[in-house]
Amino acid sequence: MSEALIVAQQVFIMFILMVTGFILTKANMIKEEAVPVLNSLVVYAAGPAIMIQSFLVDFSMEKLLEMGVALILAVGLMVIAIAGGMLFFPKDHIARFSVVFNNCGFIGIPLVQAVLGEGAIFYLTILLAVWNLFSWTYGITLLAQDRSWMSLKKVLTNPATVSVGIGLLFFLTPLKMPQVIQSSLQYIGNMNTPLAMLVLGYSLTHADFGRILHQPRLWVITAVRLLIIPLITMAVFCLVPAQFAEIRTTMMIAAATPTGATLTMFLGMLHKKSSSATLIISLTTLCSMITIPLILALASILWGM
Numbered sequence: 001m002s003e004a005l006i007v008a009q010q011v012f013i014m015f016i017l018m019v020t021g022f023i024l025t026k027a028n029m030i031k032e033e034a035v036p037v038l039n040s041l042v043v044y045a046a047g048p049a050i051m052i053q054s055f056l057v058d059f060s061m062e063k064l065l066e067m068g069v070a071l072i073l074a075v076g077l078m079v080i081a082i083a084g085g086m087l088f089f090p091k092d093h094i095a096r097f098s099v100v101f102n103n104c105g106f107i108g109i110p111l112v113q114a115v116l117g118e119g120a121i122f123y124l125t126i127l128l129a130v131w132n133l134f135s136w137t138y139g140i141t142l143l144a145q146d147r148s149w150m151s152l153k154k155v156l157t158n159p160a161t162v163s164v165g166i167g168l169l170f171f172l173t174p175l176k177m178p179q180v181i182q183s184s185l186q187y188i189g190n191m192n193t194p195l196a197m198l199v200l201g202y203s204l205t206h207a208d209f210g211r212i213l214h215q216p217r218l219w220v221i222t223a224v225r226l227l228i229i230p231l232i233t234m235a236v237f238c239l240v241p242a243q244f245a246e247i248r249t250t251m252m253i254a255a256a257t258p259t260g261a262t263l264t265m266f267l268g269m270l271h272k273k274s275s276s277a278t279l280i281i282s283l284t285t286l287c288s289m290i291t292i293p294l295i296l297a298l299a300s301i302l303w304g305m
Contacts, residue, residue: 010111038195042199048163050185052185067126105260106196109124137155143272226288234255
């Protein structure tokens with residue numbers, strides 16, 4: 001149960017940061033033109049810095065085995081989410097995308113850091129690489145309803161994949177990164193959580209909460225994303241041996257995160273409009289402040305953590 005309490009505390013900290021972003025936006029101190037810059041800092045600097053750091057460990061066969069287990073669980077997590085989306089929303093592409101592609105980077109990284117420490121980001125980074133592979137193949141095709149939008153180039157050149165490639169270079173070879181570079185990466189990575197939460201706070205200022213209350217579909221999507229998918233994942237992951245408990249918990253934290261902003265990003269790229277996209281992201285983000293600690297508390301009981 002201690003891990004669930006740590007999660008609850010970290011979620012509350014993140015909520016305060018998010019409210020700070022909300023207040024600063026309402027006070028006209030975070031302007032619309034600043035948000036793309038903040039997003040870019042997270043996506044292209046802070047996030048990659050954390051991912052590269054996670055690979056700066058000594059190579060061992062045990063670590064290589066853990067990488068393989070993380071890869072299997074990451075693929076399993078994506079398959080569970082895709083199957084859940086198809087089961088509950090067979091004809092609603094926006095809803096299916098919403099329950100599959102969650103915010104496992106923005107929210108997952110600070111949570112995993114707080115609960116399991118820096119070392120567990122190694123496992124989460126494997127998931128982020130798999131997540132990106134699925135998003136630029138299955139995800140973009142789902143929203144576009146056109147296979148021509150699949151982009152191998154985007155899979156290989158997005159920040160997460162490049163970061164994993166750099167990290168693997170140092171993990172699998174005798175190369176050592178200079179300490180001054182490692183320290184710089186740590187400083188850059190420390191920006192991730194506050195910047196990500198400020199951006200989420202900004203996005204909440206654009207949510208029409210009056211509409212949310214009168215749209216049952218949004219609450220069903222939220223329930224599937226934040227409760228049903230994580231509960232199914234939790235049940236399946238009971239089969240994972242106890243020796244890989246840290247990897248399992250990392251994936252469980254990621255599975256419990258809300259819908260990611262990739263939904264609106266892809267819709268914009270495809271020149272498609274959805275009045276519910278921002279509402280889905282806002283509602284799942286707010287509700288996750290309650291559901292993530294509950295899911296981790298239940299996992300602690302079920303798995304005897």
